[in-house]
Amino acid sequence: xVVLTQSxxxxxxxxxxxxxxxxxASQSVSSTYxxxxxxxxxxxxxxxxxxxxxxxxxxPDRFSGSGSGTDFTLTISxxxxxxxxxxxxxxxxxxxxxxxxQGTKLEIx
Amino acid sequence: xxxxxxxxxALAQPGGSLRLSCAASSFTFQNFAMGWVxxxxxxxxxxxxxxxxxxxxxxxxxxxxxxxxxxxxxxKNTLYLQMNNLRTDDTxxxxxxxxxxxxxxxxxxxxxxVSS
Numbered sequence: 001x002v003v004l005t006q007s008x009x010x011x012x013x014x015x016x017x018x019x020x021x022x023x024x025a026s027q028s029v030s031s032t033y034x035x036x037x038x039x040x041x042x043x044x045x046x047x048x049x050x051x052x053x054x055x056x057x058x059x060p061d062r063f064s065g066s067g068s069g070t071d072f073t074l075t076i077s078x079x080x081x082x083x084x085x086x087x088x089x090x091x092x093x094x095x096x097x098x099x100x101x102q103g104t105k106l107e108i109x
Numbered sequence: 110x111x112x113x114x115x116x117x118x119a120l121a122q123p124g125g126s127l128r129l130s131c132a133a134s135s136f137t138f139q140n141f142a143m144g145w146v147x148x149x150x151x152x153x154x155x156x157x158x159x160x161x162x163x164x165x166x167x168x169x170x171x172x173x174x175x176x177x178x179x180x181x182x183x184x185k186n187t188l189y190l191q192m193n194n195l196r197t198d199d200t201x202x203x204x205x206x207x208x209x210x211x212x213x214x215x216x217x218x219x220x221x222x223v224s225s
Contacts, residue, residue: 044215045204057213096209097168
């Protein structure tokens, strides 16, 4: 079973800054099956990135995903006030088994 | 616009049962795999179960295997989760979500509380 470890646990930044969130897999995984979600308080998760680097429908281009193998990154180029939320990475295997990281909380500094 | 609306969440006793429903609209339901994902209070996301578009292939997390059953009625555009032998650690918001890999649309969730 793949374990996803996200870092940092909490990231404190100001609007306009660049955010870099990490997701590390316990073993090499296919980037095809790596996704990122955003969740705001009281709301359902929203798909941001799939296939490690493809933006989902309606997602602004300040969000980008990258990585391969065991190391994946979600980058928010210039933080907007609405971007402060919790972010989860997710891996899907063909078993199938879906694994989520524990989340990174992006908070306003 | 794709909509997923869960219902059926409630307070249940340990050992009890609940049936969750997820009504889907604005897409061809039978063409998509569907899943259930839960989130315990203040915790992260945990995949629970998935089913393929036809309903013939189902998959479960180890934590619910043998207790939960996922099914779908494509004539009613509805996904179900039958939860038996509930435990206190099943307490969570249960989301239904569309997809067989990444989940591209999510419902708002329904709260299940298991407590005596």
